[in-house]
Amino acid sequence: MKTNYDVIIVGGGPAGSIAGKMIAESSVSVCILEKDRDIGYPVRCGEAVSEGGLRQFVEPRDSWIATKISEFRLISPNGTKIDAHLTSQQGFILNRRIFDYDLAQIASDKGTEIYTKAYVSDLIVENNKICGVKVEHFGEEKDIRAKLVIGADGVESRIGRWAGLRTQLKMKDIESCVQYTVANVDVHPNRIDFYMGETYSPGGYLWVFPKGNGMANIGLGISGKFNGQKSAKKWLDEFMDREYPNASILTTVCGGVPCAKPMKNPITDNLMLIGDAAHFVNPMTGGGIISAMKSGWIAGQVASESIKKNDTSAEQLQKYAKEVKKAFGDNHKRFYRIKETISEFSDADLNGIAEKIAKIPVGNRTLTKIFKAAVSKKPSLILDVVKVFTGI
Numbered sequence: 001m002k003t004n005y006d007v008i009i010v011g012g013g014p015a016g017s018i019a020g021k022m023i024a025e026s027s028v029s030v031c032i033l034e035k036d037r038d039i040g041y042p043v044r045c046g047e048a049v050s051e052g053g054l055r056q057f058v059e060p061r062d063s064w065i066a067t068k069i070s071e072f073r074l075i076s077p078n079g080t081k082i083d084a085h086l087t088s089q090q091g092f093i094l095n096r097r098i099f100d101y102d103l104a105q106i107a108s109d110k111g112t113e114i115y116t117k118a119y120v121s122d123l124i125v126e127n128n129k130i131c132g133v134k135v136e137h138f139g140e141e142k143d144i145r146a147k148l149v150i151g152a153d154g155v156e157s158r159i160g161r162w163a164g165l166r167t168q169l170k171m172k173d174i175e176s177c178v179q180y181t182v183a184n185v186d187v188h189p190n191r192i193d194f195y196m197g198e199t200y201s202p203g204g205y206l207w208v209f210p211k212g213n214g215m216a217n218i219g220l221g222i223s224g225k226f227n228g229q230k231s232a233k234k235w236l237d238e239f240m241d242r243e244y245p246n247a248s249i250l251t252t253v254c255g256g257v258p259c260a261k262p263m264k265n266p267i268t269d270n271l272m273l274i275g276d277a278a279h280f281v282n283p284m285t286g287g288g289i290i291s292a293m294k295s296g297w298i299a300g301q302v303a304s305e306s307i308k309k310n311d312t313s314a315e316q317l318q319k320y321a322k323e324v325k326k327a328f329g330d331n332h333k334r335f336y337r338i339k340e341t342i343s344e345f346s347d348a349d350l351n352g353i354a355e356k357i358a359k360i361p362v363g364n365r366t367l368t369k370i371f372k373a374a375v376s377k378k379p380s381l382i383l384d385v386v387k388v389f390t391g392i
């Protein structure tokens with residue numbers, strides 16, 4: 001590990017690896033510091049992505065894909081089932097352990113130096129300027145300097161807080177998630193299921209994502225505003241006892257997901273935040289892999305340009321904030337408004353909506369139609385629905 005780089009990236013998730021790849025490609029010196037001993041492990045994720053989303057950045061490899069998804073099912077609190085096909089593009093349930101590892105390898109092949117078991121414990125600030133990080137690497141404490149630090153340190157990010165950025169989330173915008181990867185379950189091989197309503201998961205939803213060979217990721221998220229009532233694990237255990245009593249639980253993971261509006265200001269002089277660290281998660285679905293990669297992609301380009309211009313001021317890095325807003329930030333705000341409305345629905349409301357959607361012939365059930373029906377009592381949201389699902 002050198003003592004000086006142009007750019008230091010803290011965190012070796014999808015956001016960090018894609019940023020590393022972009023920066024190294026432009027011959028700017030960059031390292032990734034990852035606190036865990038393995039890139040991509042432990043996996044804290046349902047692992048669902050859209051194929052089109054992924055293809056923006058990489059050619060998917062067969063080894064990344066556990067299953068291909070062509071259908072989805074919504075289940076209302078009274079058990080009404082809404083089946084629909086993914087018409088415009090299919091999805092994947094990934095093997096994130098392999099996927100994250102390979103993304104890091106791709107970044108490394110381009111010239112990014114990657115260190116695991118490298119825990120960043122603080123920023124180095126001199127004359128009010130961020131100029132590197134303090135890292136603990138195999139018991140040794142080191143100061144590593146850089147012109148620019150990128151915080152890709154996930155939902156529990158401390159980089160942003162240390163830099164004085166507003167990273168706090170409202171309780172209601174943090175989903176407490178728990179997920180089991182289970183064996184011995186009979187699930188549809190190409191369909192993802194979502195269970196809605198307070199019966200399953202208050203202020204969130206419960207998912208069943210097939211992983212092939214009788215395995216599945218089954219998890220749920222509950223809004224922080226219901227914390228203190230029943231734990232997410234208890235909700236999940238009750239569901240498992242009811243629906244999959246013979247399942248064997250091979251892995252248990254817990255984690256928070258920031259289902260908030262994207263951070264307004266993910267930059268300051270000499271520092272950028274990307275991925276979950278900047279709350280770049282689709283607030284309605286909780287999916288963050290693609291926006292982590294997209295923000296890493298944009299941040300990597302802006303970082304390279306800024307280093308070459310010898311200007312890493314907040315003013316210069318604004319370009320990153322602007323491009324992220326254009327790429328998905330405005331859509332995330334629309335998703336946030338839709339989520340806010342849907343989260344107020346009672347179980348009876350959801351049952352009523354499900355019955356309405358059930359009348360739409362299966363072949364006509366597009367996401368736009370389903371969500372238009374869901375927000376029909378709030379016509380001001382119809383335009384948001386049309387914009388996020390059709391891109392118009």
Ligand SMILES: Cc1cc2nc3c(=O)[nH]c(=O)nc-3n(C[C@H](O)[C@H](O)[C@H](O)COP(=O)(O)OP(=O)(O)OC[C@H]3O[C@@H](n4cnc5c(N)ncnc54)[C@H](O)[C@@H]3O)c2cc1C
Nearest residue numbers: 011013014015035046047048120154255275276287288289
């Ligand atoms: C239960 C659950 C299910 C989910 N399901 C889905 C899903 O199906 N689809 C989807 O798109 N998204 C899902 N997500 C969200 C998704 O996992 C994240 O949005 C995505 O991983 C964000 O990528 P990232 O690179 O920003 O952060 P991460 O992948 O979290 O990577 C951050 C990295 O930073 C490292 N780090 C943190 N602090 C330090 C430090 N001080 N020093 C060095 N390294 C540090 C961490 O060890 C970690 O490796 C889910 C999340 C949870 C919790």
